[in-house]
Amino acid sequence: MRIGIAARLDIHKAIELTDDLTDFLIKNSVKVFLDPALVKKLNKYHDSAREIHDMDVDIIIAIGGDGTILRTQSFIDGKNIPIFGINMGTVGFLTEIGPEESFHALKEVLNGNYFIEERTRLEVWHNKDLAPALNEVVLMTRKPAKMLHLEIRVDDEIVEELRADGLIIATPSGSTAYAMSAGGPIVDPRVNAFIIVPICPFKLGSRPTVVSGESIISVKLLREGKKAIAVIDGQVEEEINYMEEVIFKKSDQHAYFVRLTKEFYKKVREKLIKGGIGLE
Numbered sequence: 421m422r423i424g425i426a427a428r429l430d431i432h433k434a435i436e437l438t439d440d441l442t443d444f445l446i447k448n449s450v451k452v453f454l455d456p457a458l459v460k461k462l463n464k465y466h467d468s469a470r471e472i473h474d475m476d477v478d479i480i481i482a483i484g485g486d487g488t489i490l491r492t493q494s495f496i497d498g499k500n501i502p503i504f505g506i507n508m509g510t511v512g513f514l515t516e517i518g519p520e521e522s523f524h525a526l527k528e529v530l531n532g533n534y535f536i537e538e539r540t541r542l543e544v545w546h547n548k549d550l551a552p553a554l555n556e557v558v559l560m561t562r563k564p565a566k567m568l569h570l571e572i573r574v575d576d577e578i579v580e581e582l583r584a585d586g587l588i589i590a591t592p593s594g595s596t597a598y599a600m601s602a603g604g605p606i607v608d609p610r611v612n613a614f615i616i617v618p619i620c621p622f623k624l625g626s627r628p629t630v631v632s633g634e635s636i637i638s639v640k641l642l643r644e645g646k647k648a649i650a651v652i653d654g655q656v657e658e659e660i661n662y663m664e665e666v667i668f669k670k671s672d673q674h675a676y677f678v679r680l681t682k683e684f685y686k687k688v689r690e691k692l693i694k695g696g697i698g699l700e
């Protein structure tokens with residue numbers, strides 16, 4: 421088996437766990453590859469250094485929170501490598517286990533006792549194909565505290581024209597993230613749908629909308645002089661100008677996760693209902 425490891429670099433315990441897991445995997449005859457920034461921090465396993473986008477592995481372990489997973493996913497586009505998230509972040513909704521379970525869980529993985537969960541991603545087009553989103557694409561004003569004037573179409577039918585701080589186009593995976601905070605519904609990741617959620621709409625009747633996952637969603641910026649940015653999974657930005665269109669549809673690239681249990685609603689209860697920043 422070949423396993424890659426990526427981790428948050430700003431948490432010492434994440435670096436320490438990387439060291440312990442690498443040692444454990446090598447002793448179990450696993451070929452291990454490490455993000456070069458990790459190798460530099462560890463100052464060992466130098467011959468295991470490999471850029472995440474160059475890793476030819478069966479699984480990538482991501483040690484951190486959701487952002488680490490989203491960041492790692494953005495580096496492995498099109499390679500269909502499943503991510504095994506070990507939560508050393510604040511919420512870690514997309515992660516599978518806590519650090520304390522790491523060795524037991526890895527033994528299960530090495531014994532083949534796991535399954536792969538496929539997640540839909542959102543393809544984004546703006547003059548060119550941009551990186552697909554696992555969570556969402558957020559359109560917001562370049563200048564803070566300004567409003568965008570937007571026209572939203574689904575399969576070329578006008579849904580609405582509105583002014584708002586911004587607009588979120590989310591996948592079911594992203595329905596528990598920014599879209600949720602903006603008032604959108606929680607959508608089971610098995611549902612074939614996308615969610616359109618306005619951010620602070622200046623229009624009483626404007627509501628979040630769940631659309632078919634087979635739809636083509638287009639959003640046009642109507643107001644001259646108002647520049648916008650599109651942010652993909654909180655990781656990648658793209659500037660959008662007046663009368664330019666952003667097109668969204670289901671990506672043929674999926675995200676894959678190593679799962680030991682099927683517990684979506686338990687995560688919702690434990691990680692979100694109790695408070696999204698780890699508050700009890």
Ligand SMILES: NC(=O)c1ccc[n+]([C@@H]2O[C@H](COP(=O)([O-])OP(=O)(O)OC[C@H]3O[C@@H](n4cnc5c(N)ncnc54)[C@H](O)[C@@H]3O)[C@@H](O)[C@H]2O)c1
Nearest residue numbers: 486487510511512513555556593594596597598601653654
């Ligand atoms: N007001 C908000 O809720 C808000 C604002 C900005 C960004 N975000 C989210 O942050 C994500 C980027 O993550 P980051 O860690 O780089 O940013 P970050 O460090 O600002 O964390 C944002 C929070 O969103 C949580 N999160 C991310 N994906 C999630 C998911 N699929 N389900 C439940 N919670 C999730 C993270 O755990 C984190 O606590 C974006 O994709 C966006 O969804 C949320």
Ligand SMILES: Nc1ncnc2c1ncn2[C@@H]1O[C@H](COP(=O)(O)OP(=O)(O)OP(=O)(O)O)[C@@H](O)[C@H]1O
Nearest residue numbers: 427428429484485486487488491509510511512513
């Ligand atoms: N190796 C890295 N190099 C640079 N930035 C990183 C690295 N790993 C993670 N990040 C960035 O750090 C930010 C925070 O990471 P992460 O989301 O994992 O922690 P968190 O916010 O505490 O956890 P959660 O997202 O679960 O609340 C993310 O935006 C992510 O893109």
